[in-house]
Amino acid sequence: MSKPIDFIRQIITKDLADGKNNGKVVTRFPPEPNGYLHIGHAKSICLNFGIAREFSGQCNLRFDDTNPAREDEDFVRQIEADVKWLGFQWQGKSHHASDYFEQLYQFAEQLIERKVAYVCSLDAEQIRVLRGTLTEVGSDSPYRQRTTEENLDFFRRMRAGEFCDGEQVLRAKIDMASPNLNMRDPVLYRIRHLRHHLTGTQWCIYPTYDFTHCLSDAIEGVTHSLCTLEFEDHRPLYDWILQQVDVPCHPQQIEFSRLSLDYTLTSKRMLTRLVNEKVVSGWDDPRMPTLSGMRRRGVPAAAIRDFCNRIGVTRKDQQIESSLLDFCIRQQLDHDAPRAMAVLDPLKIIITNYPAGQSELLPAPNHPNRPELGHRQLLFSRELYIERSDFMENPPKKFFRLAPGREVRLRYAYLIRCEEVIRDTSSGEIIALRCHYDPLTRGGSAADGRKVKATLHWVSAAHAVTAQVRLYDRLFTAPTPDSDNFINELNTDSITVINNAQLEASLAQATDDCHYQFERLGYFYPDSNNQQKQQLAFNRTITLRDNRSKKSTYGKSNTGDSQ
């Protein structure tokens, strides 16, 4: 059965059938450039751009840059890059609400002339008091009855810079007794003597969201203005403003619920704190739920798009389990990522019956289920590294990897048997294993058909390249980090840095557009800083799915574990 369409697409389909909007569909994605885009934005991007694509319409990228106090050009560039990376394009240049400042100003004068807006000389605190409360109506501002001429004069002097910040505001004249607080004469313009990243010092008055958004939508010919549920109470104001002025069209605002993901934060305010308080290395820290953080960790854009399609679009509060995102990431990577071998916690093994100084090449497929991806040659020699956790001197019942006297397979190489454990005489620590290989098992299968219970990954000690590998885990210990207390709910083990991981030689050439599966460990992605730092580093995107803890009480090792 094909996926049912969501309620928004149902509305649009009906609008089209009814011949509304001359058969056009125009949406917009309207971020404020005051932070990086995160997984919550991805939902909105996929919705808005996805609808435009499906209905042969158009989706504008429009920056809601009406508050110069917190906005920045760097964020603009980063947001554009992230939207493109996610896989979406927009026609022409990106739009900015600030492009419309002059038009918006003219609309404001229109409101004044039509006697539905006035300049109020109360300060913020007085306005708050007169607004009333949830259960008590507000009362009129003493400036509510100013004449049109007086209002026009004041408003023009506001624009001309004759007043200080906060001294005057332009307000809509609606209804101070409205049960909807947004309709109690909301502020439309405020004075801010601040440089704007695009308009510079051209303006010292800036329109508020409520005034700007609906009019920007109308100016751009948006047909369906999709936003999150918390704006539902603003819809009457959105419609009211559009009804008071002469606009070319009246876009329809439709609200949907925002995304919450377990163990992550989808609030720009809180993410900003993590960055500012240096809890993470930056907005693109691989532990961040930002698009750039996830990209750096190695999450493919296609996985995020798939995730957004799977969660659906409704009006019910969503709290999505992280296992769904994990599933999407693994599914994409399992298909795309070539396999390689890497040992994170090396334990040396010496193949006693393999001649010193000798080596040989063994072919290994790049993907076990996709022969078209070709193969590479692995170097095999007398001294190898295996994962320390793949050996146990006294193995419990369900441990079927290497142990004294036991035979296992080295992937795509030979069957080996452990003959002797070598310890450091003072510490007692196991420093190497002496093993015997069966030359007749080249490639990994025995001519006599005997089976082994385990296949281990390995690298040749002399030929391996050393790299740094970062293992990431969730940033928070709480499924729904508390908005006031989230700093105390950080996972102290959210990053583990391994400096002497031993990788198969082919990985030295890893490029930043290639995701790898390190066999039996997980998916890894070369860090974007590799070039600058002259150091080979990989970020673990996600572990492989692990069923072993379910079927036995014997869990995985530290290096393999997490998430």
Added chain:
RNA sequence: UGGGGCGUAGCCAAGUGGUAAGGCACCGGAUUUUGAUUCCGGUAUUCCCAGGUUCGAACCCUGGCGCCCCAGCCA
């Protein structure tokens, strides 16, 4: 206790008066040179609760209950 929303499995989500899709998670089992992948099979006698209408209700009506949002010159 003003206004606006929302309640279908652990998490999402179809369903719009004709007898509960699908995905993730979970539990079995098969295949496997990754304890991966893949493949089969299982998991809601019931839709927040209580009444009512109807031959028939998750869908309609009435009354409750629970959760979310709103008192920025933020968006």
